[in-house]
Amino acid sequence: MKPNTVGRELSGQMPPLRKEISHVGLVSGTIILTSDGEIPVEYLSPGDRIVTRNAGLVPLAAMQTVRVCEEAVKVAAGSLGDSKPTHHAMLPAAQMVLVRDWRAKALRGATQAVMPAGCLIDDEYITGLGAREMTLVRLGFDAPYVVYADGLELSVPAMSTPRIPA
Secondary structure (H helix, E strand, O other): OOOOOOOOOOOOOOOOOOHHHOOOOEEOOOEEEEOOEEEEHHHOOOOOEEEEOOOEEEEOOEEEEEEEEEEEEEEOOOOOOOOOOOOOEEEEOOOEEEEOOHHHHHHHOOOOEEEEHHHHOOOOOEEEEEEEEEEEEEEEOOOOEEEEEOOEEEEEOOOOOOOOOO
16 A cells, blocks of 8 residues: 555645735644545645544645744643644744633633644743744645644634735
8 A cells, every 4th residue: 555645746836825824834744634644744735635623624725835934832742632732843933723721711711712822832831942944834725724733723824815906
């Protein structure tokens, strides 16, 4: 049996992201839950079906890989729940994370909340790494979704659509 990553295309066309979310994405090597199982994000291709929390299986419309120098956060294994993440994970500090534990109640007064990874820094289990060179893979969907990445629930914004003048 050949691995799910054999023969996948590594490119796709993606419309530009809105300026305020241009610095988010998943660090290369992050494992994404798909209909074909767990696959490193850089091996996904448009058309792959991604498992989402809020809509089930959703086809990936586009993806883009960029090299950036951004603030990063390390999330220790098990720090956001029993198996969240499954191993140490690195995220851009601006990456939105769905939190469904005591942190949501303490920080947002709700049972669950979506907040930037940088807001979760406690300097024990979730630590700031400062500015880091990272290869980010941005997933493009027609609407915002929460995807399962390294055991975390991460919010992925919708692609912006080019404005066509009337």
